[in-house]
Amino acid sequence: MDYKYIEQLLERYWNCETSLEEEQILRSFFHQKEIPAHLLRYKAMFAYQEIEKERGLGSDFDAKVLARVEKPVVKAQRLTLRTRFMPLFKAAAMIAVLFVMGTVVQRSMQDDGSDMVYMHDDYRDTVNDPQVAEKLGLTQVTYAEEILNVDKAAGKITVKRHIDGGVETVEGPLPIVITVNGSAAPCRPRNAKLVQKYKRALGAQEKAAIEKEGAELPYAALYEKYPYLNITEWSVADVNGDLAQCGLSGSPTKVKTIQNISFQAKESKTLTGSDRDVEDLIVELLANHTIG
Numbered sequence: 001m002d003y004k005y006i007e008q009l010l011e012r013y014w015n016c017e018t019s020l021e022e023e024q025i026l027r028s029f030f031h032q033k034e035i036p037a038h039l040l041r042y043k044a045m046f047a048y049q050e051i052e053k054e055r056g057l058g059s060d061f062d063a064k065v066l067a068r069v070e071k072p073v074v075k076a077q078r079l080t081l082r083t084r085f086m087p088l089f090k091a092a093a094m095i096a097v098l099f100v101m102g103t104v105v106q107r108s109m110q111d112d113g114s115d116m117v118y119m120h121d122d123y124r125d126t127v128n129d130p131q132v133a134e135k136l137g138l139t140q141v142t143y144a145e146e147i148l149n150v151d152k153a154a155g156k157i158t159v160k161r162h163i164d165g166g167v168e169t170v171e172g173p174l175p176i177v178i179t180v181n182g183s184a185a186p187c188r189p190r191n192a193k194l195v196q197k198y199k200r201a202l203g204a205q206e207k208a209a210i211e212k213e214g215a216e217l218p219y220a221a222l223y224e225k226y227p228y229l230n231i232t233e234w235s236v237a238d239v240n241g242d243l244a245q246c247g248l249s250g251s252p253t254k255v256k257t258i259q260n261i262s263f264q265a266k267e268s269k270t271l272t273g274s275d276r277d278v279e280d281l282i283v284e285l286l287a288n289h290t291i292g
């Protein structure tokens with residue numbers, strides 16, 4: 001027999017290039033008793049396929065497979081009335097919560113003639129402000145938009161604060177911690193009232209300079225009505241100062257000359273950002289006394 005052809009078929013079999021007919025030729029060849037020694041090592045593989053094919057799965061194959069499959073354990077669950085109606089209970093609770101919230105909001109928006117609405121504060125705006133108020137032992141009003149009234153005699157303050165869907169007016173005792181909402185008017189400086197209070201304040205020399213040329217002192221009546229508008233001026237004698245260190249003679253610096261510089265646009269220069277151009281510009285400005 002031509003064993004070279006079998007070797008070629010084996011080579012093609014390892015490369016998965018054989019047809020069904022050629023594979024049957026290989027099985028028939030290795031099924032015979034006389035096989036060359038150099039091909040004997042392949043007999044077990046092809047003989048095994050024929051042996052297993054003839055053996056089959058056996059009649060107990062299905063029983064063995066079913067024995068290895070775990071049967072699911074179904075536990076019976078007893079449904080009580082509470083379990084069956086639990087979704088209804090949850091829905092009823094949600095409706096009750098919405099109803100209560102709607103009632104609270106409606107009551108808070110009603111005007112009962114007292115200009116005050118009592119609402120609990122849920123501290124939603126900041127974290128630090130409630131802590132400060134709590135540690136100081138003070139009442140807090142959040143989301144304030146406007147301070148309507150401050151009654152120092154009664155120790156109370158009335159504040160309009162922002163809430164979801166509108167505003168409310170609350171009243172609290174003094175002292176109190178107030179956090180301002182972003183919709184409020186811009187805050188003035190803390191010393192704005194003092195600036196307005198002393199806006200017309202003048203000293204004796206300032207008044208003399210105004211009246212020197214025969215002009216009438218504006219708002220003269222205010223200086224008699226409000227004495228704090230008259231600024232007290234202290235001289236060297238009032239502070240026990242050394243006259244040798246005051247005035248022109250006591251000044252450590254002297255003005256040597258005064259030059260008036262007039263700028264005239266005669267030419268223009270284009271400068272870059274280099275250090276050389278900046279240095280030349282500074283030297284030129286120093287030379288013509290523009291600076292320095």
